[in-house]
Amino acid sequence: MTKLFLKLTINSFLIVCATVSLQAQDFFKAHAQINPYNYSVVKEKVFDHAAVSSAHPLASMVGAAIMKDGGNAFDAAISVQLSLAVVFPGAGNIGGGGFMLSRDKNGNLTGLDFREAAPAKAHKDMYLDEKGNPSATKSRDGASASGIPGSIAGMFSVHQNAKLAFSKLIEPAIELAEYGFVITEKEAKGLNNTRAQFLKNSSAPCAFTAKSNWKAGDTLIQKDLANTLRRIQQNGLAGFYEGVTADLIVKEMQHSEGIITKEDLKNYQPKIRVPLEFDYRNHHIISFAPPSSGGILIAQMMQMIQPYDVQKMGANTVASVSLMVEAQRRAYADRAEHMGDPDFYKVPTKTLVSAKYIQDRMKDYVPGVVGKSSAIKAGQIHESEQTTHFSVIDKEGNMVSITTTLNDTYGNKTIVAGAGFLLNNEMDDFSIKAGVPNMYGAIGGEANSIQPGKRMLSSMTPTLITVNNKPYLSIGTPGGTTIPNQVYEGLVNIIDHKMTLKAAIDAPRFHHQWIPDAVAFEADFPEATVNTLKANGYSITKRGYFGRMDGVIILSNGQREAAGDKRGDDSVAGY
Numbered sequence: 216m217t218k219l220f221l222k223l224t225i226n227s228f229l230i231v232c233a234t235v236s237l238q239a240q241d242f243f244k245a246h247a248q249i250n251p252y253n254y255s256v257v258k259e260k261v262f263d264h265a266a267v268s269s270a271h272p273l274a275s276m277v278g279a280a281i282m283k284d285g286g287n288a289f290d291a292a293i294s295v296q297l298s299l300a301v302v303f304p305g306a307g308n309i310g311g312g313g314f315m316l317s318r319d320k321n322g323n324l325t326g327l328d329f330r331e332a333a334p335a336k337a338h339k340d341m342y343l344d345e346k347g348n349p350s351a352t353k354s355r356d357g358a359s360a361s362g363i364p365g366s367i368a369g370m371f372s373v374h375q376n377a378k379l380a381f382s383k384l385i386e387p388a389i390e391l392a393e394y395g396f397v398i399t400e401k402e403a404k405g406l407n408n409t410r411a412q413f414l415k416n417s418s419a420p421c422a423f424t425a426k427s428n429w430k431a432g433d434t435l436i437q438k439d440l441a442n443t444l445r446r447i448q449q450n451g452l453a454g455f456y457e458g459v460t461a462d463l464i465v466k467e468m469q470h471s472e473g474i475i476t477k478e479d480l481k482n483y484q485p486k487i488r489v490p491l492e493f494d495y496r497n498h499h500i501i502s503f504a505p506p507s508s509g510g511i512l513i514a515q516m517m518q519m520i521q522p523y524d525v526q527k528m529g530a531n532t533v534a535s536v537s538l539m540v541e542a543q544r545r546a547y548a549d550r551a552e553h554m555g556d557p558d559f560y561k562v563p564t565k566t567l568v569s570a571k572y573i574q575d576r577m578k579d580y581v582p583g584v585v586g587k588s589s590a591i592k593a594g595q596i597h598e599s600e601q602t603t604h605f606s607v608i609d610k611e612g613n614m615v616s617i618t619t620t621l622n623d624t625y626g627n628k629t630i631v632a633g634a635g636f637l638l639n640n641e642m643d644d645f646s647i648k649a650g651v652p653n654m655y656g657a658i659g660g661e662a663n664s665i666q667p668g669k670r671m672l673s674s675m676t677p678t679l680i681t682v683n684n685k686p687y688l689s690i691g692t693p694g695g696t697t698i699p700n701q702v703y704e705g706l707v708n709i710i711d712h713k714m715t716l717k718a719a720i721d722a723p724r725f726h727h728q729w730i731p732d733a734v735a736f737e738a739d740f741p742e743a744t745v746n747t748l749k750a751n752g753y754s755i756t757k758r759g760y761f762g763r764m765d766g767v768i769i770l771s772n773g774q775r776e777a778a779g780d781k782r783g784d785d786s787v788a789g790y
């Protein structure tokens with residue numbers, strides 16, 4: 216199935232290649248309404264035909280223009296992903312991976328897994344020293360932390376459903392890299408704060424280190440990245456996974472004990488995963504199956520709270536937060552024990568989301584009683600902080616939901632010298648030693664141990680909703696292990712509390728992940744609720760914002776309403 220998918224991709228690419236010089240055009244000259252040197256953030260807007268919501272205004276505007284030019288949501292998604300790799304380097308990427316969930320206009324669902332994979336030389340104990348102690352830095356910093364990147368292979372697979380030539384879809388990203396764009400204050404801060412790590416972890420200085428004091432309004436030009444993108448434009452998959460780019464990746468490995476080889480790159484394949492579907496109060500929810508934990512977690516948590524009148528409890532009240540946290544505690548205990556790459560570990564997905572299992576898990580739940588994670592273990596099965604999300608819905612009703620990541624902000628802080636892009640530190644999403652927390656405090660065991668070729672367990676939760684079999688919502692967010700909880704809370708805000716998409720996205724969030732046994736609240740969460748929960752016996756922590764949720768919803772009159780999270784530069788566009 217996957218082979219066929221890729222073969223078709225390569226064939227369609229050959230046709231594209233033959234016409235590349237005719238189709239490549241000066242994108243920004245032809246779309247003068249998009250000015251990379253002067254743009255603004257649009258947080259919420261209703262469009263008649265098609266809309267995009269992403270982490271960056273330029274990427275959203277590019278996606279909207281592609282659809283106006285005759286592309287569909289898949290075309291737009293490719294251009295948005297590639298543009299984000301340029302304008303949002305902290306998480307947008309070609310050196311990372313992700314998941315796409317789509318529902319086409321005929322109702323066909325696709326789960327595309329372009330998650331990074333462990334290199335062939337990877338092994339279970341690769342981040343342990345002679346005494347068996349884990350090294351957090353080797354799985355997070357430098358080339359040793361990188362899984363084999365999947366994003367470019369992913370985009371060529373997405374292209375199966377697209378209408379326009381790949382060479383056209385990559386052109387905006389090339390021009391943004393080659394001629395530059397003006398950076399936001401958040402980006403300037405990110406680049407300044409990470410400068411020392413870029414210089415330490417990479418074999419050579421790069422575009423990000425060209426200045427030591429970036430300011431909002433400065434122009435970031437990325438010539439090496441433009442050349443890499445051109446190689447992909449001209450040579451397709453081989454422009455990244457073979458030839459010059461592959462040589463440069465493998466060379467960069469030597470600087471910090473990386474183990475990715477040319478064979479690893481050439482052998483990388485995206486995979487098709489059957490999406491996970493469930494119903495919640497007349498809404499049909501579709502989300503991502505393992506190797507993401509996200510779909511299972513939201514299916515479990517939403518089914519656990521379904522018997523209760525959450526609407527009556529009210530949003531962010533003591534009653535609704537207590538109930539929702541107790542569901543979080545139980546679901547995340549299962550994450551640690553039962554979830555991993557299904558090609559390497561038998562994940563009991565069906566059981567975990569079955570009505571009987573969910574009922575059993577909530578048997579010991581008593582409203583008003585504070586649970587204890589020490590008393591909650593993973594269920595017995597008898598059966599067998601930077602990522603980015605964007606959502607697109609086009610005029611035909613094709614819906615695309617993509618979450619993509621380098622794992623940490625700016626990944627492993629290693630720029631491939633001469634190729635101009637950052638590598639991921641996704642290997643840290645594996646359980647590097649049973650019971651040892653990763654950078655998100657998540658623990659795991661055998662299900663998520665390192666094996667060559669295996670995909671590390673993810674929390675990314677690109678999600679779609681249909682109502683009465685009609686397209687309704689595309690949504691998702693970054694945020695490590697908080698992702699499934701954010702999506703769960705966002706959906707409850709929309710479905711139970713009848714919030715608008717924008718209000719649901721901006722609402723303050725809370726997070727419990729079984730271990731540590733504490734509820735983390737965003738700083739602006741209603742004080743009264745937090746204080747009562749504390750008085751009731753919950754351990755409480757306060758955190759800055761988590762996530763940046765972006766979504767597009769179809770209104771009852773057919774218009775598309777797009778909303779971008781208040782927490783970032785997230786911005787919407789459409790027509």
Ligand code: DON
Pocket residue numbers: 600601602603620621622623624641644672673674675693694695696698762
């Ligand atoms: O796949 C995962 O679950 C993580 N690598 C995602 C990382 C993330 O969301 C960081 N964002 N803030």
